[in-house]
Amino acid sequence: MPKAKTDDTSTAFTAVDLFCGAGGFSLGLERAGFDVRLAVDSWQLAVDSYEKNFKHPVLCRDLASMTGRELLRAAGLRRRAPSLHDVFHYRNFDVSSLRMAAELAGLEVPEWKRGLHRALPDLEDSEAQSLS
Numbered sequence: 003m004p005k006a007k008t009d010d011t012s013t014a015f016t017a018v019d020l021f022c023g024a025g026g027f028s029l030g031l032e033r034a035g036f037d038v039r040l041a042v043d044s045w046q047l048a049v050d051s052y053e054k055n056f057k058h059p060v061l062c063r064d065l066a067s068m069t070g071r072e073l074l075r076a077a078g079l080r081r082r083a084p085s086l087h088d089v090f091h092y093r094n095f096d097v098s099s100l101r102m103a104a105e106l107a108g109l110e111v112p113e114w115k116r117g118l119h120r121a122l123p124d125l126e127d128s129e130a131q132s133l134s
Contacts, residue, residue, distance in 0.1 A: 014035055014036060014037040015035070015036050015037065016036065016037045016038075016039050016077075016079065017031050017036045017037070017038050017039065018038070018039055018040045018041070018042070018073060018077050019031065019038055019040070019041040019042070020041075020042050020065060021042070021043060021065075022041035022042060022043045022048065022049075022052055022060065023043060023045075023048045023052070024048055024051040024052055024055070025041065025051070025052045025055050025056055028041055028052075028056060029055075038056070038058055039058060039059075039077035039078055039079060040058060040059050040060070040061065040073070040076050040077035040078075041056065041058065041059070041060040041061070042060070042061045042063055042065060042068075042073070043060070043061075043062065044062065044063060044064045044065070045062075046062050049061070049062040059076065059077075061076060
């Protein structure tokens, strides 16, 4: 089986084709400009066909037995949170929703930002960041 790419610095969108079959979806993704890093199917005949048509790795595995971390590793990708501040201004978001999303993702949320949301501490925090 070919090895996965390990540089994920490409500007193309990346994709992992789950339940890939013979590869019709992967072909469409590639034609649309996506960088398909990995395909997975539990049917060996589909995997054999897929391998003849694509250069990127394909696994014959039951997805129920794999973790997200295993999928990322097999695809040569690393888990990383997006830098939202590079793309969006914080005032475009409901801060309470972001706090809840951060907690669900297991990210550390400062104690004063938990529970009832108050705007003043956020404004003071923003002011302190802009002065530093």
